[in-house]
Amino acid sequence: MNPNLVRQARWRALLEPLLVLVTLGALTIGGVLWLTGLREAADLWWMTGTLIALGPAVFWVVAALRRGRVGVDLIAVLSLLGTILVGEYLAGALIAVMLAGGRALEAAAQRRASHDLRALLEHAPRSARRRIGSDVTVISIADVAVGDLLVVGPGEVVPVDGRVVGSVAVLDESVLTGEPLHVERVAGEPVRSGVVNAGGAFELRATATAQDSTYAGVVRLAQEAGAESAPIVRLADRYAAWFLPLTLIVAGGTWLASGSAVRAVAVLVVATPCPLLLAAPVAIVSGLSRASRHGVVIRSGGGLESLGSATTLVMDKTGTLTMGRPVVLDVAAAPGNEAAEILRLAASVDQVSPHVLAEAIVTEAATRGYRLSLPHDVVEEAGRGVTGTVGGHRVRVGKSTGDGVDADWARATVNRARLDSAAIAWVWVDEKPAGAVLLQDPLRRDAPRTVRRLRSSGLNRLVMLTGDRAEPAREVANILGLDEVYAQQSPADKVAAVRAERERAVTVMVGDGVNDAPALAAATVGVAMGARGATASSEAADIVLTTDRLDRLADAMDTARWSRRIAVQSAVVGMTLSLVAMAVAALGWLPPAAGALLQEGIDIAVILNALRALGGNPAVEVNLSADTENMLRRFASEHDDLRDTVDVLRSAADSLVAAADQSALDSLIRAHSLLVERILPHEQAEENRLYPALAQPLGGGEATATMSRTHAEIQRLSDRIGAHVAVARASNAIQPDQIDDLLACLYGLHAVLRLHFLQEEENYFTLAEVDPGKSP
Template sequence: MTELHDDQQAARRTTPGTHAWLEPALLAVTGAALAAGGIAWLAGAGTLADACWAAGTAVAIIPSLAWVISALRRGRAGVDLIAVLALAGTLATGEYLAGALIALMLATGRWLDAAAERRASHDLRHLLEHAPRSARRRTGDQVRTVPLSEVRVGDLLVVGPGEVVPVDGRIEGGTTVLDESVLTGESAHIERAAGETVRSGGVNAGSAFDLRATATESDSTYAEIVRLAQQAGAESAPVIRLADRYAAWFLPLSLTVAGLAWLLSGSAVRAVAVLVVATPCPLLLAAPVAIVSGLSRAARQGVVIRDGAALETLGRARTLVLDKTGTLTTGRPRVIDIAAAPGHSVTEVLTLAASVDQYSPHVLAQAITDEAHARGLTLLPAHDIAEEPGRGATGHVDGTVVSVGKHDGAPLSAWARAADNRATLDGAATAWLSTDDTPTGAILLRDPLRHDAPRTLRRLREAGITRLLMLTGDRTEPAREVAAVLGLDDVHAQQTPADKVAAVRAERERAVTVMVGDGVNDAPALAAADVGVAMGARGSSASSEAADIVLTTDRVDRLADAATIAVRARRIAVQSALGGMLLSLAAMVAAAYGLLPPAVGALLQEAIDVAVILNALRALRLDRTALPTIEPATEQLIRHFAAEHDDLREVIEAVREAADQLADTTGPQALHAVHHVNRLLTEQLLPHELAEEHQLYPALAPALGGPEATATMSRAHTEIHRLARRVATHLQLADANHGHLRDEQLDDLRACLYGLHSVLRLHFAQEEENYFSLAH
């Protein structure tokens, strides 16, 4: 790969304002000529005034002619030719004031357009300028600055305060604080602990830390973003080619109208007036400004788009094809339930399983270990670990042979059948625990849906997507469950990469199709789609290379942001081109009838051009109707309560386990489980719900349009408290009955517990989807 420094230099040569001095110089000269002529005219020196205006006109002809020749060399007959003819016509007819006004209009339009593109592409250029060029490598006790191209995998680098992380790597030492806003578009600082991986491009917002390189410069995250940003331009967008097509017929039309005006009226001045108002050089450049503005706006949201064509195509897409794992789901399986054989506890099952799985690199083993750490369990030392691919791991723990993995196919006992049935209903994978070849427990795991996925798909439908399809290599049951929750139009499970390509091609025949994925197996489908979108924050480099759009933050809602921006930018681009040209046509008709003298027409055209370019710059602004604006303090509250949700998962499962025990027995053990649930409800869950009601919901109300937006959730709080009080009342009745439940209590108590479990699951899911997904 070419070094980033060379890439940046090449990028600078292609960015707007390559001849940055030309536009302001032309504006200064033409403005001075017009002003000098005006002063001379006021002083009664008409001849001198005409000379000044004629000089300003002549000066403007030279660059205009150069722009025409440049366009013709590229095979484009642009409307700059009209400007040259108008300038020459004013000199030929003695309309020197009109010529000076056209010259000033042309210079002003060019300057405005250059300034607009500089502003619009500011964020894209910032990505390039932000790219690191060197790194500080530690060798023994010495630290030496070396070119980034010399960094190798395994090198120990030093990243000082305020410095950019030069390559992808792993933190060595303590916790560090990073500003990853350039990568993600999110302003909040991120803490990374020792051993965690970080991506290049983040800024060290804390003290210096050591970084162990895990990738070279060319293979690092930021290098890929730089490569994509360099390709981000507007010249190839279909909407801009459309503007060229407008010019193809606008030019002969303008000449025809001017010729007819001259022929029918016998006045060359009318013909010049027509050409004056038909000089929309900056006007047709408004479309590129709108597209580049859209690219810039997307970059600020953590979305890197390769070029204007991808943005424009996304703006008219009607079908969206999505991968499941890592795209609609988090890509990180988590434990959703644990079943223990009679005589064993959930804590024992998880501890033994995690003690063996802590040595396994398998993604499910990692999820089991993470769950044990989250519950504060102390793992036991395991020895003689052996792992059979596709089967699981086995080891010795305290003299006991412990196995974690697939079931061996032996007949299942009653508790195991119940666990297996639950896994089937929940679409979960099961890790079976055996001790000394005896089934002891089952751990159910599932890749959870992203909290922001439902809101994202609703926003995509609002942006014009009419068909949502999921393609996944996963099993049919979990795929259908995800599709049902999200309201997808169709789902295809157990898909190979070739199947995905065929499906995408079939969809392309019906409508413009976007494909979203994150894995190596998604790369062919991404390349086959009209627009490929890669989840680049954790996805494979292969999918990023094949994609037209890369989401640099691990949030699927950035796709909805990109679609909203694309639709808006395309609409503004077409609006700017068509609206401006219609205004010019109306002015041409007025000039042909002699209603607009050349000087007045020049002023009118100047106003049209400026207005249209300013309209194109609206694409820089984010559509505020897309997402509510959340205050930083409210965002902190959201994160706080989201973390509490994670802690309360055990409470929800304990509610159902107590109900299950009541279904099996009514003895002291079942009553003890209900007492335990009551304590959890009283001490943990109900205080959480009250805090949400009195802290979170009032903070969200202004952003969501008032307290009515949270009224449904408040009603759920009321139902949770009612069911909890009912459970407590049953326990009081049992205590009054010498610690025994009456027969007439059992059905109602079981119904209360199962109902409470269902309400809590639904309520948590609704809050996470509607509220917690608003936090950036």
């Protein structure tokens, strides 16, 4: 930060409280002398306090004029001079205390509101410990190079972006994400700079310099985020432009009409200082602070105010509405092969590949707990895939070469991929096609609820821009209920579309990639999903979401509208009260001293009201107890564990379609056992524990009533399948008259469970800080 600005802030932090003490002391001593009968001495002390406040008041007016602003501090100067000229020294002393107190209160509010932004800057690491062999040395963070092996001790801040080496790292990422839960990163996983080591010491291989790391980008943005003159504040200046001459006209008219200079001074007193210029900046800075606590860095108050008045939202698809990284959708196996073994072999070979699809396959295998083998004789061909020897078998993972992928199972896999807009990684074992892994970029778990929140906050047009094909783009748009979709868009096309939307309304653009940077710059407000680092999109944006959660955009929108509403409310109410007091003073019913006390109360009231922007709009807050949040996380984790179990129902139905033989009966029995042992206990626990806990924060049992009805349907279909299993077991075969109803029950229950899981995840689980990396 600028050293001169730091010194000025320190002097101001000392001077303003000192001015309050001096003026309050002069008022108090004068009051004591007046009560003891020493009226002249009392007037002298009160006049001294008035003159002491007059100097800083003149300085503030001159400073405002230099910035091209004519504020109502000018009325304060005229009031102080007027009280001295007409001999109303007590009123002058009261105005002095009021002016000094209002300035100190405003400064304290700004300091409190910007605490989180200052903490972000102070949190920045300045050194790192580098290990070379067995020697560990402390170096400046600027000297860290890509590839350095760094040691991060307990409680230390991760200095640069890197990957964990060796032991598991337990991290507190709340500074960047606002999420309180500690996370674990295993060897090879990326770690962002700025997070805190909440466990034992671990080693980190640097993948970026300090300048190019995540936290450096956040700090640069935070340094720009402050109480700049937002449109709402400039609006306050425009109000002041007519409020000032109105005050002077009323004061002058009162003097001419009544012939009393005291009444004129009383009018000036109750108009000083106008709450308009106190309340608006405090509300805006409070909104910036609240946004920062939710993982949203806003460059300026102008960005906050514009966000609060936006009516159109344009969004990129990949990385914004979707996860931005592929996950395994399904594993298909050729006849005679097991899907689990296909995935294990593919992941073993892909361990050495940097390809994004390979990373997804390895991650899925690790999630399922498969033990991977180290491949030998690995060869990777760009654009084709990777080949290696695993357990004595030659395994290749990659694109199809056309050999052997025309079998029925392969054609079915291709059709499934086309329907689900999925990519295919084919797996050959010993030169024979053995299976395929389907991968898809899934919709963010929090996307549907976030879109609903954005609509309810005042956005009436939602548009998606994507470079992807039209089919997957339309599928996402249909799920989310978007108004317009533009597919196969180049960066230039995106800029043109954003400009067209901006001509019609205040437009917000959300993106995450380098190709989104021009569109972000073209929008009224650009919002970058900046969790992956300081990218070009982050630099071009007005707002950066430092955590990889789309719902933070809805939080920012709620904060912006709430802050803007409070700023206008505080300013208008304060100004209206001042106008009423001016009319009363003009009639001679409010002497200067009493008017000064009244105006002091008005100023304090509107500033305290503006500070409500720190808390957020209670109408959109959902307050969950710690037990309820833990319960939500537990059931979210169970959903991830049960997802494969749900697919067993479809597998049993597929077996029954192929043949109603002993294999189909075994699959049916296995599916029913999983229903009884795992799925039904999970659903019953949700019904009896989770839903009652959610009733109060969601406003009553109606919020979960439809989900309870789905639980009843799940139980009904499960009981029906159980009855079929009992009949089939009694005769040791599935009877022909059972097949149609069994297929309807199995496929129907599979669809109901998948939809039910999605509804719970979107409506309920996103209320808690569930791991954003997981997605259905």
